[in-house]
Amino acid sequence: MTHDARSALLRAALDAAERGWHVLPLLPGAKPPALHGEASCPRRGECAAGHRKWEQRATTDPDRIRAAWSRAPFNVGIATGPSRLVVIDLDMPKPEDDADTPCGVTSFTALCERAGQAVPTTLTVRTPSGGRHLYFTTPPGIRLPSSKGKLAKKIDTRAGGGYVVAAGSITPTGLYEPVEASVAAPLPSWLLTILKPAPRSVQAPSVAVTAQSRRYADTALSRETHNVATAQQGGREAALFRAARALGRFVAWGDLPRSVVEDALQGAGESAGLTASECRSTLRSALNWSIAHNQQRREAA
Known part of the structure; x- marks a missing residue:
């Protein structure tokens, strides 16, 4: 990667931080986080008091950002939860989808029409696949979870527990680039009402159990x-399949959002040499199977 391209990625990270958005480095040319996990945590620096996961380590500190991006041409991730953002991901149909599957933009337009609302104008980023990321801010004190398909088909959201690839990042399929507005608008109240999680009717697990489960996840x-x-050539698809089967239980138990698992494994699979469609097909079948067969939490082996 040229020096100019590397400088542009640093500038994209700093620009996001200037907006108050918490950024984290993603693997160069890919989408998974470029941060150590708990198993390989050095217990030094920001993890001196204990391992901090990627959402906690995302930062707006320009000095930390410059130090991180001086090491490699990292893509830029925005941790949507601490940034008080909801990013609505309007996806494009995949090759395995039905022929009449609408794109996310069409589904979102129809959703707005059914609600009697105009399509909101806000900061919009075009993804390499041709989809759109619509950025919205959330009211103080409101924390929404990420969701998949809750608004409509081919529409996901990135909020608490999720991240989005920022404008300026580059993958093998292209560039993430802003195409509309320059400011993230407040999330419309009618969308906030839809995205708010329903009150839980069952007793939540203890804080200690929940924290331990999420650390393990x-x-x-x-x-x-x-x-x-x-993974090496010849074993890449099998590795992806095994990983999705293993992680699907954490999705079923509520420890990991499905969107986070899919984004991480999709990016890892493409980095290993699989095509985007191969990754999507394998992930869909393996995750669906694992989630269906792991509805009851059990002790991890």
């Missing part, structure tokens, strides 16, 4: 992503 995500990204 984060470690597993880091390990499985590494296994897929480093």
Whole structure:
């Protein structure tokens, strides 16, 4: 990568931080986080008091950003939860989708029409596939979870527990670039109402159990992503399949959002040499199977 391209990625990270958005480095030319997991945590620096996962380590500190991006031409991730953002991901149909599957833009336009609302104008980033990321801010004190398909088909959201690839980042399929507006608008109240999680009717697990489960899930995500990204030719699809089967249980138990698992393994699979369609097909079948067969939490082996 040229020096100019590397400088542009640093500038993209700093620009996001200037907006108050917490950034993290992603693997060069890919989408998974370029941060150590709990198993390989050095217990130094920002992790001196204990391992901090990627959402906690995302930062707006320009000195830390310059130090990180001086080491490699990292792509830029924005941790949407601490940044108080909801990013609505309007995806394009995949090769395995039905022929009449609408794109996310069409689905979102139809959703707005059914709600009697105009399509909101806000900061919009075009993805390499031709999709759109619509950036919105959330009201103080409101924390929304990430979601998949909750608004409509081919529409996901990145919020708490999720991240989005920032404008200026580059993958083998192209560039993430802003195409509309320059400011993230407040999330419309009617969308906020839809995206708010329903009140839980069952007793939540204790804080200690929940924290332990999520730490284990984060470690597993880091390990499985590494296994897929480093898989050798001839075993890449099998590695991706095994990883999705292993991580699907954490999605079923609520420890990891499905969108985070899919993004991490999709990026790792493409980095290893699989095509985007091969990754999507394998991930869909393996995750669906694992989620369906792991509805009851059990102790991890």
